[in-house]
Structure formats: C-alpha cells, structure tokens
Amino acid sequence: MTAHAPVSFAAKSASALALAVALTFPAQAAVPAPVDQPYPGTIVLKVDATNLSQQIFRMHMTVPVKPGPMTFLYPQWLPANHGPSGPLTQLAGLKFTAGGKPVEWTRDPVEVFAFHLTVPEGVTTLEAEYQFLSPLDPGQGRIVMTDDILGLQWPSVTLYPAGYVARRITVQPSLTLPAGWQYGTALETAERKGDEVQFKAHDLETLIDSPLFAGRYFKKIDLDPNARVRVTLNVVADNAESLEAKPEQIAAHRAMVQQAARLFGSHHYAHYDFLLALSDDFGSIGREHHQSSENGVKPGYFTEWARGEAGRDLLPHEYTHSWNGKFRRPAGQDVPNFNTPLQNELLWVYEGQTEYWGEVLGARSGLLSQTGARDALAATAARYDNVRGRAWRAMQDTVNDPIIIARRALGWSNWQRGEDYYSEGALIWLDVDTKIRELSGDKRSLDDFARAFYGIENGRVQPVFYTFEDVVAALTRVQKFDWAPFLRARLDGHGPGAPLDGLARAGWKLVYTETPTDTIKSAEERSKSTDFSYSLGFAVRADGGVSNVQWDGVGFRAGLAGNSTIVAVNNKVFKPEVLKAAVKASKENKAPIELLVKKGNNLRTISLDYHGGLRYPRLERIPGTPDRLEAIYKALK
Known part of the structure; x- marks a missing residue:
C-alpha cells in the first residue's frame, strides 16, 4: 500500500475556495414584476378561427408601446386548471414588427413563457402575429376545433405585457368565425358584421376567464326567464338532432338555477352562460369561470336521457363555482397575473365543497334522482374507503397533484392517489353538513353556511378571498363546535378507510352486494x-x-x-x-x-x-336513525 502525505489545512481551504469560485449562481429571470398600475392604451387582439381543416387559430395583435426593453408573457398558470398548464408547445410563428420592420425577440432562459424584445426609438405601436396550433389528435391535447364545433380559450391565443397586474391591462378582442356559425360566451358583444364578431373592451383577467363555444349547430335556451339577471344554456353539437331537448329536461336545468339561487341567496355575475358541447369529436371538459362554464359531454346528453344519470352533476358543479372558487376564492389564488404560481392548499374547499353542492343541486333540481344520487355517493364512498395510498399520503397533499401530475395517467392510482380533494373532499363536507344537523337538532345545516359565506354582497362580481381560518369562523357562526381539529383530522389523517362518519350520521351505511346499481x-x-x-x-x-x-x-x-x-x-x-x-x-x-x-x-x-x-357498493339504511340524506337532497322551497 502506498502511503500519502497528510493534506494541510491551508491546502484544504484553498481547494474549497477554488471550488466556490468555480460555482455560479443559477440564472435569474429577467421578467419585470407585475405592478398595480394601468397599462397605457388598449391592446387590440384579432383571432381568426376559420381554418377548420387544419385546426389552426391565427392571431394578430396591435399593442401600444414606448421605446426600450419590453417583455411579453404567454399565460402559464391557468386558474381553473390549478397548475402551470398553459399550452406553450402549441404557440408558433411568433413575429413582431414595428412600422413594417421586424423586431427580433429572445426567450427568457429561465421563464420560458416570457419573450424579450427592444422596441425601437420612435415606435408607438407594435404588431404581433402568431398561431395556436390546436391539437389534431387527443394524444397532443384536448380537441378544441372540429368541422362543426370550436372552443376558444383566450389563454391559448393571448400574449400580454409583463410588468402589469392582469386586471389593469385592457384588451379589445375580436373573432372571425366560420361562415354562418353561432356562438355563446360571457363576453359582451359590441357588434357582429358578417362572420366577424367585435367584443367590447375588457380587462385581461375578465377576457382570460371568458371562453367561447361556437358551432354549425347551435341553440340558446333561457334558464331563468323571469329573472333580471340572465342565465343561458348555449348548446353546440355534432348534428342538429342532438340539440333537441324535451320540456322536462329543460325544466330540470331551470330548477337547478332556481335551487342554486335559494341555496346561496345571491348571484355574483352580470349574466351567466353555460357553454355545453354535445360531441364525440370535440374534447370533453368541465371547467369553471366566473360568469360561464365550459362543459363537454357525449352527444346523447338529451337524446339518450333515459339511459342513465351519469354526468348530470357536471353543470351544477361548474355553476356552483361561480360562488365557490370564482367569487369566494382561496387566498392562495390571489395572484397578480397568469404567470405567478397559484397556491392550492384550500382546493378541498374550492373543489371538494363544490363537488358536494354539485351532487346536492343535481338531486334537488331533478337532474339526478335521490336513488341515483345515493348510488353515486356509494360508489364514491367505496372508492375512497379502499384507497391504499392513504397509508403514506394524506388527502391534503393531493391538492398539489395538478402541479405534480398535471392530470397525466397514473400506473397505480390506488397507491399514488390523484386529486382526491374533489370526491373525498365531498365526503368531508357531507361529514360537516350532517354534524351541523346533528348538533343543532336538524335546525341548521351546511345550507346556512352557504348563504352566509357565499351570499355576501349580492351582485358583486369582484372576488373576495378566504383562508382556512375564515372557513372555520364561518362554520362556528352557523354551529358552535371545534371545527379546526375536526377538519384537520380528516385532511391530514391516514385512516384506516375514508371519512364515512357523515354517512352514518345521515342514516346510511356502505355495504357490498352481488348486484351492481x-x-x-x-x-x-x-x-x-x-x-x-x-x-x-x-x-x-x-x-x-x-x-x-x-x-x-x-x-x-x-x-x-x-x-x-x-x-x-x-x-x-x-x-x-x-x-x-x-x-x-x-x-x-x-x-x-x-x-x-x-x-x-x-x-x-x-x-x-x-x-x-x-x-x-351500495348504501343501506341504518334502522332507527333519521334519514338526513333525504333531507339534504330535498328541493328547497
């Protein structure tokens, strides 16, 4: 063995110093921070959606500018997606010009959704041209354009200047549609000339939150004809036959709107537009917006109504979001623009309670039968009672899944878990509802929480944000109880089994039989x-x-x-x-x-x-107990 001379302290120090000098700090993004000040001037955004055969959206944007460095952002963090899911890979052909001359851009090496350029001296207007190459195949993403239907999500087709809060940037949008097509959107229309629709100018936050469905086969249905505040069901379909809804089907949808009004005792929209696509080709979707929602289901929604109730809680779920998630929002969702990370820790309220109300409003309106609602609840209870991943991962941690998993398929979902804050969250809110009913001798319920928490400032559209402590305080005002540990035990616990105490308090238990429901x-x-x-x-x-x-x-x-x-x-x-x-x-x-x-x-x-x-799985009555599920599902008068 060869002997080695000892290394001196000085030599070690010199070596460490050399290593430190060799290291460099990570690259920093050169993106201006958003400031709460108005952007000077109005951005004009024109979208051409006529290329159905190749499914390409073409954009032209005119931006008032001043000379010097400037950064444009492509939306990355999309609120209803709960994660950084902006379809950057489908942005293409980006070119800037000033006075007909090209202005070169470079992508930020850290914030790759940011594009830097320098506006030349003497230039007051910048032009941008680019395309959104919408998916041609489901493997590339959700299909948003077919020969008969298109869905325009403004984040996909919009660039905006960095350095400003989104609600302080004004955009004048317009859209060219295929010949003769009709459309539905929460945006206010200024005028339509032929197939070009000019919308009123909106702040960027409102624009991004106001999608549009258009189609060859289109129908508008008024869901609240006696109200001063309009609620409209805008339906597009693969064919005219799919649009035919029977009076009793429309009546159930109108009852949903009425039941929501009675539950929340308020509205927080100037008007509300359901966007509903009935298609085998257009991608399925359920996505909330403040004054509208995107809903995509199979073409038999109306025409095969008698075949089953599956999916009929979709519209009441998304409608509930106008109150919960859009008007009342978790504090972590209070971000200045669409490139600032969202905090998801309260998604079990935002989505979980909305999932609960979607099922309840579905039953109260007749979109779902009480039997169908119970059977769906049994399926949910069984699923989460058998989640093995609970052993290592608390439900609270699943609020991070839109970021971690980005809604990709999982190989072992029963062990990995995936966005369980939706349906297991609904079980927790059933637990809360029945606890309030039990403690109050059935004089109060979660309905009282809904009116008190979401019913504030009737008619206000601007959001109001909440914390965990706000939720606990509101529950306590409805019914005195130590709600914080009650909730945290269910959010942070590991079982065994799902939180099914609410079922027992409701007078039902989960059983298994040889016959499927x-x-x-x-x-x-x-x-x-x-x-x-x-x-x-x-x-x-x-x-x-x-x-x-x-x-x-x-x-x-x-x-x-x-x-x-x-x-x-x-x-x-x-x-x-x-x-x-x-x-x-x-x-x-x-x-x-x-x-x-x-x-x-x-x-x-x-x-x-x-x-x-x-x-x-199915539910079975517990003899000698009150049937609180029947009370929960009963229509409000």
Missing part, C-alpha cells in the same frame, strides 16, 4: 369495462385490457399490472361475462381462478385465490 351499470357501459375492484381488485375492458389495479388487492398479489391483457379465464376465451361467471362460481368452488395473461410478447398463467363472489 344502475349507476355502476351506466358507468361500465360508458367506459366499456367491467369493474371487479371490490372482488378481484381490478377492472377489465371489453378487449381484456386490465386497468385500475388495486394496490395489494387480489390481482396485485398475483402479479397483475395495468399493462396486461387477459386472454383466457379457466381455459375459456376471455369475455367479461366469462370472468363474471368464474367469480360467481368461486364462492362454491375452492379452486383458484386461472387467468392466461398477455404482457408484451409474453404469456403466463396467474392464479387468483379468491372466493368472495361479486361485490358492488
């Missing part, structure tokens, strides 16, 4: 899959593809994964009914269920040692 049958039909989640621990598509494998469930322990395909069951070619029959027979037959499974190019046989039969 109509809600489950409808969900299976929609997804073209068969759900064995509470028996074998996975679902399987009609082609044998395995999905939603429950962590540590029967299938998981046998080595099954979501990228597998079942080829045969007990030596019979796979069909959903063959596997169902095998599961039923397993109660009497003690032999394991044998599956021939294909994964990649490999085939193998796995054994499922399961003998519990088919298991589907």
